[in-house]
Amino acid sequence: MKVSYQWLREYVDLADLSPEALADKLTSAGLAVDAVEPRNKGVSGVVVGEIVAARQHPNADRLRVCMVNVGTGEPLQIVCGAPNANPGLRVPVALPGATLPGGVQIRRTTLRGVESNGMLCSAAEIGLETRLLPSAQATGLFVLPEETPIGEDIVKVLCLDDVVLDIDLTPNRSDCFSIRGLVHEVAAILRSRHSFPEHIEAPKGAGESPIAIDLATERCPRYEAQVLDGINQTSSPLWMQMRLIAMGIRTIDLVVDVTNYVMLEWGQPLHAFDADSIAQSQIVVRQAHDGEELVTLDGQKRTLTRDMIVISDPEKAIGLAGVMGGENSEITASTRRIALESARFDGSSVRRTGQRLGLRSEAQQRFEKGVDPAAISPALARATALLVELGGARPIGPSVAVHQERKAGDSWQIPFVPEQCREALGFAISNDEMEAIFHALGFGVHRQEDKWLVEVPSRRADVTLTADLYEEIARLHGYDNIPSTVTVLPVTPGMRDRRQAMLAKARVLLVNMGLFEVRTYALTSPDALAPLSSPYRPIPLLLPMSDERRVLRTHLLPSLAEVAVHNLAHQVPGGAVFEIGKSYLTSELPLRSQPQEREVIAMLWFGETEGTLYEKARRYDFYDAKGVLENLLAALGADASYVRSAIPWLHPGRSADIVAGEETIGVVGELHPETAKAFGIDRAIYAEIDVASLLATRESDMQAKALPRFPGSRRDIAIVVDRETLVGDLLRTVRERLATSGLLQGLRAFDVYVGEGVPEGRKSVAITMFFQHAEHTLTDDEIEQLVATAIDALRVNHNAQLRS
Amino acid sequence: MEALIVQLRRLQETALAELTKISATKDLTNWRVQYLGKKSELNALSKQMGGLRQEERPLFGERVNEVRNALEAAYLERQTALAAAEQALRLAQETIDITLPGRAIGRGAIHPISRVIQEIEDIFLGMGFSIVDGPEIETDHYNFELLNLPKDHPARDMQDTFYLSDELLLRTHTSPMQVRTMERMQGDVPIKVIVPGRVYRRDEDDATHSHQFTQIEGLVVGEGIRMSDLKGTLESFAKALFGPEQRVRLRPSYFPFTEPSAEVDLLCVHCHGEGCRVCKGTGWIEILGAGMVHPRVLDMSGYDSTRYSGFAFGMGPERIAMLRYGISDIRLLYQNDLRFLAQFARA
Incomplete structure (x- = not known):
């Protein structure tokens, strides 16, 4: 809300309070002032002048040489290029020594051989907002009214010494959407008196009002109208135009300007109809019929629905209540009688109508936020008085007021x-x-x-x-x-719950293993999700802002792939990233209830490692990812195993489901080459852990065991098995076979070899076993027995041969 | 005997003189064999003791021992010195370039938004708050209506919303968790929670707007909670986050779900109140919205507003991260460029 400082000062004593100081006080009271802007954008030395003569410039087709009376006796000779530089016009004249907005200095000069003693100004040249002026005033010289005193400082004439406060009104303060409300507010803040007249006595016409009003909808609690005759279709006075412009309102003609001026003053929107276009002189306020059509003032044909309020006569709609008038009742040059409307319409209804039709007028904004029922009558009276005073209009009869049975209290x-x-x-x-x-x-x-x-x-x-x-x-x-005090409340323990604590740990663990945390957008496009052939259809937005962000993701991989693509395109050779984020899953579309929000820790390794002195750069592979997962899951207390995965978008030979207990809690694998290609990356390893599943499978707390008192023994064996045999299966066979002995305390593979000395289609696997007994030192015989048992089981189950 | 003693002395002198010239362990061993071994001159001389008179023998023996001890001592000394020299040489040869980097232990970085969220969580945990999480896909009912924002309320314009259906939407703030928390607590007090989470608004992405961002909501409900408690709590928080010299300033504002409502400013973190570009010369920066929980919200959530009161606040981790780390464009936080993120590798 832009507000004129001078207009406020007319009604409330601001003493010597500067606009800036007033702005601070308003801000402190909750009416945040975003900007304090002087109307004068740098105009000085510009006065009102009258063009007394104009002739063609001898050396330039487009220039004229004007003689201008600026009240100093001798007319000034000024060269001017404006096409409307005609004798008899009063215009702003920048005298030699004047400055104009943008720091332009005006000097005595010679233009194509003719002396020019200043400059005749257009609206833009003196800093007026041309978009708020009638088109005739927006280009060419700015024409001042005939009665404007010659020689007067233009700053005074155009109220450029005013200052505009731009207030960021919160939606609850609709009362301050007017000079009246702001006067009350400022007076309250300053604890000073104000002189805003709450009651206006309007001039009344003789006889009865020719108009009748019928309230046929509950959504119009009150409707008043005044008919006026003999309106002089002129432009509004300069001071009124300048106040409108200062507050960001276009100036058009007297009738429209007066309705807008009163709206700014009282916060009550008004509308003027051509009274002769109202059939049977009867105004009917009613709900529109579905499919009813109305051409609004902007020339658009609008198709209406039942929940919109229309102003109509018994034959046709003539306006959309609170939103925009109809073209069929527009005031034109031939209008003789006007009907002024001052009413209150249901805010929600006006808001919905405006939204539906894509309109957002000043009036609409005020109705939406609610207008003061006590302002309806005085605003109408004020507008009537102004039209009588400025436009020579005659009221016909008194105003007519109709309201619902229950009148809103004052x-x-x-x-x-x-x-x-x-x-x-x-x-x-x-x-x-x-x-x-x-x-x-x-x-x-x-x-x-x-x-x-x-x-x-x-x-x-x-x-x-x-x-x-x-x-x-x-x-x-x-x-x-307000002082600062401490809440007196019972003491409460502040701690993260299990999930929060686990995620906080996971974040630190992953970072310490070289992964970067990322945060990506949940909104994506169906195309981005397509390579995953997910069983879930993504949930779409009703009104997306762009194609790239129009559905909720059903998976995090596309988001991380996007991160990889961005980085690879920006000279980052590779990296490892993770996000703790959600995907949004539903089996019913259109959506009827809140969908599942599946939280995962998603990870992606892409491109190359950073080469070092000790290890050359190389592409990330499956085992980089698995190493991180093993470390992470061990640290979080989950005992996981890895089972070949059947997920179609991963490499069939290089992917695994992560299983804890009976449940699959995640997946890790190299992207299927087709998937990688679809995402625009060369090769990458993806892993994700489902947070809820991980939380469900976490082991109980750690338990300490006494350290063994007797030394243990290590034995290494090398066996040859078929190439496709999984090392994990070999180890499981050994572990299970020796489980009953209780003596196998360590088991791992430490070498896998394919090549010379190993038959085609076979591989050599070296396994180390560590045996220990709690009560005695194991003898060689005992150990050999255990090793033999292990080898035997490997031979039976995996066709393993001991390698010599 | 005199002659023998002279020989002894000469032997000692010769041996010691030679010893000083030795610089290799091998030569030292040879020297030892030569002068102190079985076939040494010293041994040969000592064997001539038999040719001496009875009374001369002890004296001569004593001399021989003196020389032997002297040579032994000199030998040990020389050996120690040589070993030290040789070790020094070896160490010198083993010298490495200690300016070369260590073996890399890869280290990533926590995202700056997460860093800020964690820090804020820790401050409120210390004040006895719990952390609660809630759904990002909310109902109109929880996101708006139970927060005193009925349908068609003009204040809904403050938050342009992504709707998924007439009733479902992407939450525009973490405030619905105020209501969900009160409902879960079923009238129990005190309630002291914070709610960090992602939120969404229908804004065009630019340097200061993001259609997705994060918020941290706070809610305290109990008996006798005052507006001054809100100020005190936020002041403690501000001091913990930005330093003990921090102060907060409340300005009246409007949120449909709090009454009275306030915008909360902190002393500008850059100029500490002097006035600078960051605070547009005011010395203050807006960092939070807050207020006393609206009585209607309390009543709708099952807390009798004539008995209980509370306060709520909400802040944006992005804004705090941007202020803190001097980030000028919010989009950097969602671009996930590793060169950007690597700047936050400090633990």
Whole structure:
């Protein structure tokens, strides 16, 4: 909301409070002022002048040589290129020595051989917003009204000494969407008086109003109209135009400008119809019919629905209530009688209508947030008075007002206990001070011992509860005066739950193993998810902003692949990344209930390792990923095994399901070459752990065992098995066969060899075993027995031969 | 005997003189064989003791021992010196370039947003808050209506929403967890929770806007909770996060689910209140929205607003991370360029 400082000052005594100081006070009271902008963008030395003569420039087709009276006796000769530099016009004249916005300095000069003593100015040249001016004024010289005094400083004429405060109004303060509301607010903040007239006496015409009103919808609680005749279709006075422009409103003609001016002043939107276009002189406010059509003022044909409110006559719709008028009732040059409307429409309905039709007018914004029922009549009276005064209009009859049975109250009462207010806010403030604040706000106070009733006027629709009164007290007393205290509450343990603690650990573990944490977008495109052939269809947004982000991901791999692609394209040769994130899964579309949000730790290794002095750069492989997983899962207390995976988007020979107990808790594998290609990467290893599954399988707490007192013995064997035999199966055979002995304390493969000395299709696997007995030192015989048992089991189960 | 003694002396002198010239262990061994071995001159001389008179023998024997001891001592000394010299030489030869890097133990980095979230979590854990998580896909009911934002409420414009259906949406804030937490607690007090999580708004991505970002919500409900407690809590938090000289400033504001509501400013983390580019010269930076839980929200969540009160606050880890680490474009946080992330490798 842009607001003119001068307009405010007309009604409230600002003393010597500067616009900047006022802005600070407003901000401290909750009306955040985003900017304080002088209207004058750098104009000085510009005065009103009249072109008394203009002739063609002797040496330039497009220039004219004007003689301009600036009130200093001798007319000035000024060369001008504007096509409308015609004798008789009063225009802004930048005298030699003047400055214009952008630091332009005006000097006496010679243009193509003709002396020029200044410059005639266009609107843009003196810093006016041309988009807010009628098109005739937006180009060429800015034409001033005929009665503008010659020689007068343009700064004064155009109110350029005004300053505009741009207030970022919160949605609850619709009352401050007007000069009236801001006057009340500023007066309350400054605890000063104001002179805003709450009651306006409108000139009344003789006889009866020619118009009748029928309220045929509950969504219009009140509707008033005044008919005027003999309106002089002129432009509005300069001061009114300048105030409108200062507050960001286009100036158009007198009638429209007056309705907008009163809207800014009172916060009450008005609309003017051509009264002669209203059939049977009867206004019917009703719900639209489905499929009803109306051409609105912007020339668009709108198809209406039942939940929209229309202003109509018995034959046709003539306007969309609170949103936009109809072309069929527009004021034109031939209009003789106008009907002014001042009404209140249901905010939700206006909001929905505007959204549906893609409109967002100033009026609509005010109706949406709620207008003050007490402003409807005075706003209409004010507009009538202005049209009479400025446009020579004659009111026909009095205004007509119709309202629903239950008239909205002009005020309401809220119980208030001063002591409870002090307790809620936590600061000391006297009863008298509280009462003074309420009075400054224009609220009535009925003190009854320690229980008060506070009477709130209807313009403050945001204040309905006791807590709202607390806020008024707090903000006008000053939030700065609130002390800092400590909550007195029972002591509570602050700790992460199991899941949170596990994820915090996982994050640190992965980082310490060289992975970078990433955070990616949950919204993606169906194309990005396509390579995964997921059984889940992604959940789409109803109104996406772009094709790239229009569904919720069903998997994290595409997100991580995107990270890999970005990095590989930016001189990062490779890396390992992880994200703790969610995918969103549902089996029912369209969505009817909250879907599953599956949380995973997803990891991706892509490109090459960073080469070092000790190890050359190489591509990441499956075992890089598996090493990290083994370490991670061991640290998190999960006992996992790896089983060949059947996931189609992974390399069939280089992928594994991660199994803990009976449950698959994750997967690790090299991307299938086709998958990798679809993502635009060469090769990458993906792994993910399902957080909920991992949490469910975590082992119980650690238990200490006494250290053995007797030394153990290590034995290495090398066996030859078929190439496709899994080492994990060999180890499991040994472990299971020797389990009953209870003596096998360590078992691992330490070499796998294929090549010379090993038959074709076979491989050599070296296994080391560690045996230990708690009660005695094992003898060679005992150990040989165990080793022989192991070898025997390997031979039987895996066709293993001992390698000599 | 005199002659023998002279020979002894000469022997000693010769041997010691030669010893000083020795610089290799092998030569030292030879020297020892030569002068102290079985076939040494010293042994030969000592054997001539038999030719001496009875009374001369002890004296001569004593002399021989003196010479032997002297040579032994000199030998040991020389041996020690030589060993030391040889070790020094060996060590010198083993010298490596200690400026070469160590064997790399790969180290990644926690994402700056996560760093900030963890730090904030730890501060509130220390104050006895618990952490709760909630769904990102919310119902209109929880995201808006139970937070005092009925349908068509103009304040819904403050948060442009991604809808999935008429009733389901991507949560626009972590505030629905205020209601869900109160419902779960079923009227029990105190409630002291924070809610970190991802949220979504229908904003075009630019340097300061992201359609996906994170929030941390806080909620305290109990009996006799005052607005001054809100200020005190946030001040403790600000000091913990940004240093003991921090102060907070509350400014009146509006959120539909709090009343009174406040924007919370901290002293500018760059200029500490002097006024700079970061704080646009004001000395303060806006960092949080907060307020007393709206009585309607309490009542709708099963807490009698005439008996219980509470406060709530919400902040943006992205904004804090950007202030903290001097990040000027929020998109960097979601681009995941490893060159960017590697700058946050400190533990």
